[in-house]
Amino acid sequence: MEFNLQHKDLQSKARAATIATDHGTIETPIFMPVGTVASVKAVHQRELKEDIDPDIILGNTYHLYLRPKTEILKKAGGLHKFMGWDRNILTDSGGYQVYSLSGNRKIKEEGVKFKSHIDGSLHTFTPENVMEIQRDIGGDIIMAFDECTPYPCDYNYAKRSMHMTHRWLDRCLAHLKRTPFSYDYTQAFFPIVQGSTYRELRMQSAEYIAGVGAEGNAIGGLSVGEPAEEMYAMTEVVCDILPEDKPRYLMGVGTPINILENIALGVDMFDCVMPTRNARNGMLFTAQGTINIKNKKWEADFSPIDEMGITFVDTEYSKAYLRHLFVANEYLGKQIATIHNLGFYLWLVREARKRILAGDFIPWKNGMVNQMDKRL
Template identity: 45%
Template sequence: MIFRLLKKDAKTQARRGTVYTPHGEIQTPIFMPVATHAAMKAMTPLQVQETGAQIILSNTYHLHLHPGEALVEKAGGLHRFMGWDGPILTDSGGFQVFSLPKKRITEEGVFFKHEDTGEEIFLDPARAIGIQEALGADIIMNFDECIPYPCDKSYAERSTEKTLRWAKQCKEAHTRKDQYLFGIVQGSVFEDLRKRCAKELVKMDFPGYAIGGVSVGEGLELLKQVVGYTAPHLPEDKPRYLMGVGLPEDILESVERGVDMFDCVIPTRYARSATLFTNRGRIRLTNKNYRRDFYPIEPNCDCYTCRNFTRAYLHHLFTANEVLSAILASIHNVHFYLNMMAEIRRAIEDGKFKEYKENFLASYLKGK
């Protein structure tokens, strides 16, 4: 068993569950901080753990280029290599490859250039699985075609069929029994394509399912629609993962529609540009108003940063271009996300998710 459904919200599709992996349990709904190159930007593994993180995500594409999966495997796998003993998820690299300006997509896979050497690299389903098996994450992802937005339906249909063919090839190539391979539902914003993709993937019986292609510019309203008509076609007894999403409002709307797992670079990326998350919206600490503000970022926050430092101090660090500014801001933002997920889990357990969501957004969006 990889997933146990513990509680369903009576007023929404929100779910409370547990995902079981070889490196520990994951309480859902959960947000996964992103350690793209096997490292969280501006945070040590201990600092990440102290924010409440239960699982992190690393990137297959980037790790294949640097340092290479062979070296990671020789080091004892990704967990030992990066000093993280909790669960890890690796994506297939599909999103990154298909985001490249110069790539050549075929029925078999994708040709692209190495970003440093210019060497041509070919990535197909079997190779993507082989790389992820060498990296050794607990949860790995199918190699799929990430459909751009907007696109016409004929392209989306051809691409979705390709994703289904590649899903079958990924499943055939997967050999490690200590890894869970998730299928990825594509189909752009077209309901019939999403439904077909979901149903065909379910027939292949993956241990978990992801909804892909909803973090490429569609916006919140379309995201809600796509998740709303995709999630009901996924098994209730398997985890559901929304890839690359996102902002607090995106997460809350998607939890309401039955999603269990999320990831995004936003918490640390925003932190490095002095944008901090609070229950009253986002604040920009480079603003001169914070130069003499001796309150913590969030008065009721118990993260390391808020327990020890003021907005004025962080304003000073950012103004002085000190590395510590990114560290302290990242600790707070990641903690904010993980604390929000803990509150979401409690609200579902108490049968009060709808009320929690409405109260959170009333405060957060008002100050945004």
């Protein structure tokens, strides 16, 4: 993997860069649509590629391990071939999903024992087997196995968890050295900064992770319920420590406003289920604000869904028609809304990149934040 820092904004810490892998070039800042189980929900791969056009998507190790199962993916030749996607894929380590199981898992130094949410069967994730699973899934970028702490979290627990995450990282690195690539392309490895919302711990973790010298670095354990101001404060602390010549990935974030504010703090990569999940519930993100398309006010509004939108659905369908589909519980409504939201997120990060390169990112960002913070 090659990272090329092209331009830094003079009024903020925002930056524009490229990441080159064996599956192509990623222009940053970038948003990665979440393809949890080898599918970005409600979107065909053709629509994903031609209309939304992301350079990279995300797959989830926990879910892919449970189904279709790692051995199926290996027989298929990896996740790219299995799902018919020839661009970049990042796989997370399953740490967040294990965290979200709470009552159905036990965390120990060895790893995590958990019950499948599908059939209750027992499984164990360790730093070692999670590296093997990600080798076989075949993502271009793979993540270290970590513990994601809840919010709120007391200091002592956050400290113990952070140190265990660091020890797990050492085990991940040692096992990767013993484990060859499963396919005919390379994989980049990103460790994850933890430390909850404690400045001292975040600094300590960022320094440890930076010292590893991995191809890129991630910030985990945020967007788990903490106020946005806490998220921004922790991101700023970490980005000031993580090396400038490596990509920075803020995991699981977030709203369009969250993304712009964190770009200004020096983050390059984002993922979140929000655009797809909210779309399936009738919430549309636009540059003018958010729309609850199920509201009666749109019943006879025959204007396009989003005249400024970049995907075909934005101008081919009206707000009234999309509302009708939701009221009638037609799945096409969820598909249209999902394509729109993902298209908007990709437009947002690409416009941010243009503004960084042009030198007017901050005034544009501030104006966008004010506009998007509205309910239409």
